[in-house]
Amino acid sequence: MxxxxxxxxxxxxxxxxxxxxxxxxxxxxxxxxxxxxxxxxxxxxxxxxxxxxxxxxxxxxxxxxxxxxxxxxxxxxxxxxxxxxxxxxxxxxxxxxxxxxxxxxxxxxxxxxxxxxxxxxxxxxxxxxxxxxxxxxxxxxxxxxxxxxxxxxxxxxxxxxxxxxxxxxxxxxxxxxxxxxxxxxxxxxxxxxxxxxxxxxxxxxxxxxxxxxxxxRAFGDLHSLNKLVAAQRLEALSRFREAVQVGEYPTHQEKTTAGGSNFKEFLQGMTTSRDSTG
Missing domain, CATH: 3.20.20.60 (Phosphoenolpyruvate-binding domains)
Structure with a gap:
C-alpha cells in the first residue's frame, strides 16, 4: 500500500x-x-x-x-x-x-x-x-x-x-x-x-x-439467483395478502393485548369520557 x-x-x-x-x-x-x-x-x-x-x-x-x-x-x-x-x-x-x-x-x-x-x-x-x-x-x-x-x-x-x-x-x-x-x-x-x-x-x-x-464471460450466475429472489418476493407478498383476507394473519402469537383489569379500566374510561361529553 x-x-x-x-x-x-x-x-x-x-x-x-x-x-x-x-x-x-x-x-x-x-x-x-x-x-x-x-x-x-x-x-x-x-x-x-x-x-x-x-x-x-x-x-x-x-x-x-x-x-x-x-x-x-x-x-x-x-x-x-x-x-x-x-x-x-x-x-x-x-x-x-x-x-x-x-x-x-x-x-x-x-x-x-x-x-x-x-x-x-x-x-x-x-x-x-x-x-x-x-x-x-x-x-x-x-x-x-x-x-x-x-x-x-x-x-x-x-x-x-x-x-x-x-x-x-x-x-x-x-x-x-x-x-x-x-x-x-x-x-x-x-x-x-x-x-x-x-x-x-x-x-x-x-x-x-x-x-x-x-x-x-460470466463467472457466476446472479441472474438465476435474482430470478429466484423475485419469485420468492412475489410468493411472499401473495401469501401475506391471502392470509390477511382469510383472517389467518395476524394470529394470537403476533399480537399484544392489554388484557385483564387494565383493559377493563380502559373500556370504563372510554365510556365515562363519552358520557361526560355527550
Whole structure:
C-alpha cells in the first residue's frame, strides 16, 4: 500500500498510484472491473481485483466499500456537455476520493483535464455511444487502414496528456502491437490479452443478465439467483395478502393485548369520557 494525499488533503492508502500503473506497463497483467455501490466495491476489493471504475456520482459509495483501491471515476458522455461541466464534475469526483477520471470525449477534453494534473483515462476503439460512426457495434481495426487510424488516435491522446486508455473491442493482434508501442496504460475491454489491464464489467463477470457481448464471460450466475429472489418476493407478498383476507394473519402469537383489569379500566374510561361529553 502507498500513502498519498487525495484531492481533499486527506492522508489515505492506495493499492496503486498513477505512477505505479505507468511503471507496471508491460511488466504485470492487472485486472479491472466496475463498481457503483458499497457492495460492489467491497466485493471487488475482497476478491483481490486490482482496479475499479464506476460512475463519478457514485464515488463516495465506492470509497466506502473500497477505501484503498485505485478508482477511476467515469464522466458519462451526455451528462456533462460543456467544458465547465466536465471540469466541475472531475474536480468534485477527485475531491470525493477518485484517483483518475475517465472520459469518452475527444483530445481537447483530455488536454483540459490533464492541464490540471488529473490522471485521465480516455476511450478508444469501439465507443458504443459513438458507434453510428463505425456502422454499428463491431470490432475495430480489421483493415490496415482502420488499424493505422486507430494508432494515430492513440498518439493524439498521448499528446493530449492521457495516462491510460479504455481500449474496447479492438482486434486482439492490433491491440497487442499498439500496447507495446504506446505510452498509455492500456485497459482491454474485449480487445484480447495483449493490453496492460484486462477489464470486464462486474455485471458480466457475475452473470447478472442473460445476454452478454461476445467478449464477456460470466463467472457466476446472479441472474438465476435474482430470478429466484423475485419469485420468492412475489410468493411472499401473495401469501401475506391471502392470509390477511382469510383472517389467518395476524394470529394470537403476533399480537399484544392489554388484557385483564387494565383493559377493563380502559373500556370504563372510554365510556365515562363519552358520557361526560355527550
Amino acid at each position: 502507498k500513502r498519498i494525499y487525495d484531492w481533499d488533503a486527506r492522508s489515505v492508502l492506495r493499492n496503486y498510484t498513477a505512477a505505479d500503473l505507468k511503471a507496471l506497463k508491460g511488466q504485470r497483467k492487472l485486472t479491472q472491473t466496475t463498481a457503483n455501490s458499497v457492495e460492489e466495491a467491497a466485493a471487488a476489493r475482497d476478491a483481490g481485483i486490482d482496479l475499479i471504475m464506476g460512475n463519478a456520482q457514485n464515488t463516495k459509495a465506492v470509497r466506502e466499500g473500497a477505501p484503498d483501491m485505485f478508482f477511476t471515476a467515469a464522466l458519462g458522455l451526455p451528462d456533462y456537455p460543456t467544458e465547465t461541466d466536465v471540469l466541475r464534475a472531475a474536480f468534485a469526483a477527485m475531491k470525493d476520493g477518485a484517483d483518475s477520471i475517465y472520459t469518452a470525449r475527444g483530445p481537447h477534453i483530455v488536454e483540459m483535464l490533464a492541464r490540471e494534473d488529473i490522471p485521465v483515462m480516455c476511450h478508444l476503439g469501439l465507443v458504443p455511444r459513438k458507434s453510428t460512426w463505425k456502422g454499428g457495434l463491431r470490432a475495430i481495426g480489421k483493415t490496415a487502414e482502420e488499424a493505422l487510424e486507430l494508432w494515430a488516435a492513440f498518439r493524439r491522446m498521448e499528446d493530449a496528456g492521457a495516462f491510460a486508455v479504455e481500449a474496447e473491442v479492438i482486434c486482439a493482434d492490433v491491440m497487442a502491437e499498439i500496447s507495446k508501442r504506446t505510452s498509455l496504460v492500456t485497459s482491454s475491454l474485449g480487445s484480447g490479452d495483449g493490453a496492460d489491464i484486462i477489464y470486464l464489467f462486474q455485471t458480466d463477470i457475475c452473470g447478472e443478465t442473460p445476454d452478454r457481448p461476445r467478449h464477456a
